[in-house]
Amino acid sequence: MLNYFFSFLDFFLSFWWLITPFLLTYLFIEKYYSNNLKTFIKTKVNYKFFEIIFPSSTLKKIQLMDNVFTSLHSTAESFSPAKQFFSGYFPLAYIFIIAFHDKNLKFFVGVDEKKEKVLKTSFYSQYPEIQFIETVNPLSKFKFNLPHPLYNGLFFNINISGPYNAILLKTHKDIESLPEEERVDPASVFWEIKENISNKEWLFFIIYALPILSNDLILGKNWINSYKAIIDSLIGKPSPPPPLPFSYYLHEFFRNLLTGLFKDITWTPFSSPPPPPFEFNIGKIPPENKEIIDKILHKVEKPGFLVDFKAFYLAKSDIFEKTSSYIPNLILSAFKNFSLEKINVFSLKPFFSLKKGERFYNLKNFILNLSSFNSLKKHSAIFIKVLGILKNEASTELKYILNSEELSLIFHHPFKPQRFGFEKAEPPQAPLS
Numbered sequence: 001m002l003n004y005f006f007s008f009l010d011f012f013l014s015f016w017w018l019i020t021p022f023l024l025t026y027l028f029i030e031k032y033y034s035n036n037l038k039t040f041i042k043t044k045v046n047y048k049f050f051e052i053i054f055p056s057s058t059l060k061k062i063q064l065m066d067n068v069f070t071s072l073h074s075t076a077e078s079f080s081p082a083k084q085f086f087s088g089y090f091p092l093a094y095i096f097i098i099a100f101h102d103k104n105l106k107f108f109v110g111v112d113e114k115k116e117k118v119l120k121t122s123f124y125s126q127y128p129e130i131q132f133i134e135t136v137n138p139l140s141k142f143k144f145n146l147p148h149p150l151y152n153g154l155f156f157n158i159n160i161s162g163p164y165n166a167i168l169l170k171t172h173k174d175i176e177s178l179p180e181e182e183r184v185d186p187a188s189v190f191w192e193i194k195e196n197i198s199n200k201e202w203l204f205f206i207i208y209a210l211p212i213l214s215n216d217l218i219l220g221k222n223w224i225n226s227y228k229a230i231i232d233s234l235i236g237k238p239s240p241p242p243p244l245p246f247s248y249y250l251h252e253f254f255r256n257l258l259t260g261l262f263k264d265i266t267w268t269p270f271s272s273p274p275p276p277p278f279e280f281n282i283g284k285i286p287p288e289n290k291e292i293i294d295k296i297l298h299k300v301e302k303p304g305f306l307v308d309f310k311a312f313y314l315a316k317s318d319i320f321e322k323t324s325s326y327i328p329n330l331i332l333s334a335f336k337n338f339s340l341e342k343i344n345v346f347s348l349k350p351f352f353s354l355k356k357g358e359r360f361y362n363l364k365n366f367i368l369n370l371s372s373f374n375s376l377k378k379h380s381a382i383f384i385k386v387l388g389i390l391k392n393e394a395s396t397e398l399k400y401i402l403n404s405e406e407l408s409l410i411f412h413h414p415f416k417p418q419r420f421g422f423e424k425a426e427p428p429q430a431p432l433s
Helices: 002-014 016-044 064-075 081-087 112-127 172-176 186-195 222-235 245-259 287-299 317-323 325-334 360-380 403-411
Strands: 047-053 094-101 104-112 130-137 153-159 199-212 306-315 347-352 398-405
Touching: 016 081, 047 112, 064 112, 064 199, 064 306, 064 403, 094 186, 104 112, 104 186, 130 398, 153 317, 153 360, 172 325, 172 403, 186 325, 186 403, 199 325, 199 403, 306 317, 306 325, 306 403, 325 347, 398 403
Parallel strands: none
Antiparallel strands: 047 104, 047 130, 094 104, 094 199, 153 306, 153 347, 199 306, 306 398
């Protein structure tokens, strides 16, 4: 081991004059980028939170929220690694919170203060009588940290998975296709949940939603084309051949160059190999694939949002001992209402998992609880960091793409648990900039 160390030290001392400038340049660039990002977060990330009270006269027009999300999508912008490097800037997501406490159900919206006017205009255009009550971040009112002698909590990421690598949740179209007596608002389960949350408990469903452009390769992930590729695979269309490596073209260039010394050759421009032949036959598509194709085509018609879901449960310690065993099932059953059978599956993943017998359990539990609780109160899920100025990749907790209709079916004032019919809503109007 020492031999490796001395070899490295000898190499460094021999070439320090060459290594040091590169190392210092790298450290300077990293420090410059890190400082710009921290400055932006401290000075420019200013959120306002509002409790929203839906007017009773519009509760049965569930599609109004779809129009609201469509209007909010007008703030979508492309993400630029270069812009973040020089200014620290990244687009800020909307925060939608569904809160349960003391058998009450409340709705909150968090918005960058620069987009407050757009937010209110989008809601007022559909709900003229809606009320906005400015408040603090609903989670920041918990002045204590966890672990705490009087309180305990559970933190969950809500994950979505499926066999087709596509996120397809219920939409208005899915419910309208049912017989009238079977039409039930999936969000009506929230009424049942609120009855199970006492005045010593708090439950929050947090939805982070960032409007994205379909041609944004970093945040938009080229989602329209990726869903079209899923359709191609479902209809049996063979995938186009992968592009040939650069080494192939290099080899062909020198081969033709040498061949040209002895005979005439025709130089042709580089081109990708043609796709394999394909004859479309709708009769050969399985019925279950046709259903998924219809849902994908319906999904890509609406604007997209990059989304993440979290659930947070807090209770007095004496209550927590009795409820902690069934609360995860309560949360999961709520979100399963929004999934489509055999297409997507919701699951809960704890922020962290420790075993009682693990070394330094108490210390790790303290640090991880403290970190997770503070992360929730600061909504660190909205932060976006590019992985390299020349890379089309970014680090973010926002990972699922939902359209405006899928989001609206989750975040709206739910109907009472009974059958209902949809009332038509006017198309959205562009919000004032």
